[in-house]
Each structure stands twice: as structure tokens, then as C-alpha cells.
Amino acid sequence: MTKTLSLPTTIAEAQEMLRNKKITALELVNVFIHRIEESDERIGSYLETCFDSARESARKLDESGDFSAPLAGIPYSLKDVVSKKGLKNTAASKILENYVAPYDATVAEALEQSGAILLGKVNTDEFTMGSSCENSALQVTKNPWNTQKVPGGSSGGSAASVAKYFGLFSIGTDTGGSIRQPSNFCGVTGLKVSYGRVSRYGVISYASSFDSVGPIAPTVDCVAKVLEVIAGHDKKDSTTVDVSVDSYSQLQLSDLSGKTIGVIKEFIDADGFDADLKQSFKHTIQVIKDLGGTVKEISLPLTKYAIPTYYLLAKAEASTNLARYDGIRFGKTADVNDLYQQYTKTRSEFLGPEVKRAIMMGTYTLSAGYFDAYYVKAAKVRTLIKQEYEKAFAEVDVIVAPVTPFSAFNIGEKTSDPLAMYLADIFTVTANLAGICGLSIPTEKVHGLPAGIQILGKAFDEKNVLEIGSVLEKQYGFSEIRKSELL
């Protein structure tokens, strides 16, 4: 008779079960594989799975009996822009649909060494450009809470798969909110790390001065455990900074006394901020006060310039990064003899509409005659936005903010208006502009869907953000809601 196995819902639970021999690594991996095989057809989070190699790694781990590595036996997924040797790395695009990565990203390598077990690669908006996963050229991903709704994006596959217990964590990327917003839409926890905290080596670039790689996981503690493994200086990514890696998972804070928490006035007053979500956010402010925190309203008047500054710079960087998809080096190519025609036909045929829009927009703002007026101007405004945040952090320990102005929307609802979709990133892009960190945590259900907050911290102050996030998470107890509805 097969024994009934209860599914661990956090990394700590799984570790406890593995170390006390209540479950083998193989059994653990099989429980998650079974869930994916049974119900991912309805969600569409995985693009490629590697169950055979996952089982093989689990068997080896069981044979060794050594579960001392930091994430030994913990099943996870990678967003399909993170290279894992031998697996496809499609960026959810047609142009890289059959591209197989010939090497490991530094994060993939670090996770392998930590004993974590890869289940597969998950969906994203094409080249991570989007806020709903609808720009994936390969697959639609649905929100596990309501399959009419988008999971958010671009790390929608990561957030949906973690929410539905198709793994105990996933690695996503955040260029303008792509970890925090889908985490919010799917009721899970996601961390946008400070720029330079985690290596981008082997991760397909969108906008290199904004891109960050980080975990999406069930709880703050899970996020912290993964961060401890993937954070740090990497000589293969010269933009990583040599700052010591804290013991992120030693979270000790029990209340918020002595903490000053900022609330951005311009966020609360933002146009289009859903009234019920605003109410929910105001309730969080009360919760913070009840937990002993001091709440301080701060004004960041440059907030209104954040979206145009971000999009202008991000699209400019994207247009140069995506020049490499020319049909020569990797991916698909058009069958033409003339080189110029080959470039043009390959790109026109195999890149999707949002990606083309980014390339066109970036090429325009970088072209002769417009460079100073657009790109340089925006890069200067970026400096001012960064300074504004530095000033704010001199007065507060962290900032608490909403993540999105509205809840997860219907699939197809916003695809016709790119500008409206861009405006949805109002609360998230500033962290990327300023290079700071931000933790998205779920709080409660609003409109029948998860709602939540983000905690923004100074660059390289992840520990503080995780501590405060952990206190608020305990207060809200959202994991129980998720367990009762999605397990």
C-alpha cells in the first residue's frame, strides 16, 4: 500500500520532513511532479519540464543521505530566461523557441550546488516585456485563483506555479515590477533584490541597468533561504557588488517598535488606484501602527515622472540588447541569401509585437538628433529620482507601498492599449530606477483575488525588508488562505 504523503508548503517544512526521514527526496519530488502533471494543463505555468533529471538528482540525494546542503531536495523552477545547460531557454519567444542553453547561469549553478532540484522552466512575457504573461509567444498562463484572470507578469509562470504548489520556489526577474506584480496577483511572496545583489550572468537581458534576478516563494522565510544561496558577488557579472551576504533567513523581529515606516503620499493619491485596494492599503498602515511601528508620510514629487523615465530608458536598453537576435548567432533564421534581408526577415517574422515596439521605440530615442532630448534627459531624471529616494531613506527605515493600482484583470482585457498597460507599473518601476530592493507580500483577498503590499528598502538592505515583511506576514497569515483554496 502506498503511504499518503502530505505536501510540505514551505521550504522549512520540507527540510524538516527530509531530515527526519518522514519523506525521501524522491517522494518529495514525485509529489510535486504529480501535481504538475495533474493540473498544470489548466494553469499553463511550465514551458518545459525535466522530471527525469529531477528524479535522478533526488535518488542520488537519498543514497547519500546527506541533507545538510542549504536547499537539499527542495524542488523549484526557473523563469525561462535563466540558462540551465541542456534545457531550452526560450524567453517565451518564437525566435528562441528551440534554443538550448550551452551553459548554466550563475544562479542556476548556485542552486544546483545548494542541493535544490529543478523541475523545469516556466512561462514569461516574451523577453520579459509585459505585465500579464499575455505577451508570451508560446503559451497562455492563467491565474490559479481565477483562471479567467492573468497571473501578472512578466514572471507570471513563476508566480502561478508557486501559488498552485507546483514547486517550493521559482527564480524570476524584475526589471520594472516583474517579480513583485505577479507575486501580488497570485498571492505569493517575491523579492526584487537591489541592483548588483544577485548575478545576472546567464540570464537573458531586457534592460541591463534595471534587470534583477530574485526569488518568488510561498513565504518570507522561503524567499530569505533562497536569497542566501543566490546572493553575492560574481566575477562573471561585473555589475554585482562585493557587499557581504547577510544571514537573511535568521529572521528575529517580533514587532515593529522602533521602526519608522514611510508611506509615499503620491502613491496614495495616484490616479486610477482602485478604491478597495486603497482601503486595504490604509488598513495595512493601521496594522503597522498596531504593531508598534511609527508611520511617516513622505512626499516624492518626482513620482509622476517615473513611468516615462523608466519606459524611455528601458526601451532604449532593450533595443540595443535585442540587436543580437539577428538569425546568425542563435535561434531561428529566415531563409534568404542577402545578409540585410536575412536580419530583417528573421526579426520581423520571429519577434512578437511588444518586443518590436520596444526595439522601435528604443531605436528612435537613441537615434541621431533625439538622443539628448530623450535618452540623456531621462537618465538625468533618473539621477534625481535616485536622490529623492536616498533622501527619503535618511528619514525612514523602509517604505511600505501598494504593488499594483488594480487587482488581476481578465485575460485579453488590456492587450489593445500598451500605454494603459505601462501605467499599471506606477508603484513598481521606481525601485528599479533607484536600484533599491522591494519585497511583495500578500495580505488579504480583495475582489475575490489576492491583494498585498511591498516593502521598499535601501540598496543592499534586504535583511531589514525581510524582517519587517516577516512581521507583517505573520499578522496577516495569508498562507492559510492560499492553502485552503489552492492546495
Place this chain on the structure above:
Amino acid sequence: MISQEDIIKIAGLSRLSLTEQEVQEYQEEFSNILGFFEVLSEVDTNGVEPTAQITGLENVVREDREESFDSDSLIECSPQQKVKTQIAVSAVM
């Protein structure tokens, strides 16, 4: 309003070909988005240095020596015809 000629020129620089309908769509969309970018002109940026690298790291260097890497596997990624360890491409001129 951005002109159709501009759209066609940018498409050329981007190595993208557009249908007539796409040119029209881009013309309208770009005019909207660029109008939206215009708001930045309100910000006084006199004497402000532009930021392209947020952490302020400068001149990160390493020793100039070859790192071991399986370059053959990279060559294999190309969809082009391979000649020994090189990729054959169409004539450039």
C-alpha cells in the same frame, strides 16, 4: 505627430520590415507614447549628471587572459552553416 517616413526609417535601423498598416499603427501609437514622454521636459535637470549605472561601480577590470569556455558549444547554437569552428554568413557587401 511623428511622420510615416520617420517610422519607416526607424524600422530600417531596427532591421524590421513593416506592413503599411503597421506603419500607420506605429505612427499613431508612437505619437501617443512620445507625447507621454514630453512631460519630462518639465523637470529642471540643469547641472544634473545622467545615471546609466545605478551602483556607481566604475572600471571593473580583470586580467586579460582567456577563461576556459566551451566555445564549440556556442558555435553549435548558430542556425547557420558551420565551416570548421566558424559560422558561414552571406556576403556582407
